Amino acid sequence: MIVIGLTGGIGSGKTSVLQLFINKGIPVYIADIEAKRLMQSDKELIKKIKTIFGNESYTKDNQLNRAYLANQVFGDNKKLEQLNAIVHPAVHRDLEAFKKQQKSKFFIYENAILFENESYKYCDYIITVTAPIETRIKRVVKRDQVTKKQVKDRMQHQWDEQLKIQKSDFVIENINWETTEKLVDKLYQKLLDLSTN
Numbered sequence: 001m002i003v004i005g006l007t008g009g010i011g012s013g014k015t016s017v018l019q020l021f022i023n024k025g026i027p028v029y030i031a032d033i034e035a036k037r038l039m040q041s042d043k044e045l046i047k048k049i050k051t052i053f054g055n056e057s058y059t060k061d062n063q064l065n066r067a068y069l070a071n072q073v074f075g076d077n078k079k080l081e082q083l084n085a086i087v088h089p090a091v092h093r094d095l096e097a098f099k100k101q102q103k104s105k106f107f108i109y110e111n112a113i114l115f116e117n118e119s120y121k122y123c124d125y126i127i128t129v130t131a132p133i134e135t136r137i138k139r140v141v142k143r144d145q146v147t148k149k150q151v152k153d154r155m156q157h158q159w160d161e162q163l164k165i166q167k168s169d170f171v172i173e174n175i176n177w178e179t180t181e182k183l184v185d186k187l188y189q190k191l192l193d194l195s196t197n
């Protein structure tokens with residue numbers, strides 16, 4: 001069983017590329033979705049969040065108070081790091097459990113900040129999805145109805161694309177969608193070969 005990390009900057013098209021693998025029947029583990037689930041269900045993690053950020057982090061009926069927590073970490077890098085430092089180990093434990101359950105030759109682990117939070121260590125191979133920065137900004141402005149500045153601000157928390165490319169085993173340049181589909185088809189075959197050897 002090999003783990004294929006999938007990453008890329010905001011608006012590069014990770015989710016779109018991931019969908020192509022899902023269409024081929026490949027199991028996927030999406031870090032962001034699973035982290036949200038764990039913050040709602042993992043007792044140990046919930047306890048740590050309450051200890052660091054206060055009981056207000058959860059409502060009386062034990063629902064994560066997202067607005068409160070977002071407010072706590074917004075613009076406060078130290079607090080954001082503290083939150084990441086407790087959420088990531090929980091995600092990685094869960095990822096290991098997911099890995100054990102899989103019967104396919106490989107699965108995709110999607111994480112927008114795979115390098116930034118050192119999750120690449122859990123991967124056997126890494127794919128980075130790329131696109132020119134202006135294209136990425138335009139896509140996100142359109143998708144999220146936000147301003148260019150808001151997109152650029154979000155980008156500041158992510159590594160430079162070139163750095164990710166250097167550390168990746170495979171790069172999917174996602175500009176023209178038809179080309180992307182062909183690249184994914186080829187890569188899929190390659191990954192099957194790699195996982196059988």
Ligand code: ATP
Nearest residue numbers: 009010011012013014015016139143174175176177
């Ligand atoms: P984020 O990190 O913000 O979640 P992402 O890397 O997952 O972004 P997607 O959501 O897959 O990116 O793509 C961003 C937007 O660009 C989406 O609206 C998607 O439909 C569109 N898009 C993706 N690839 C292409 C493409 N090759 N041509 C045109 N539009 C594209």
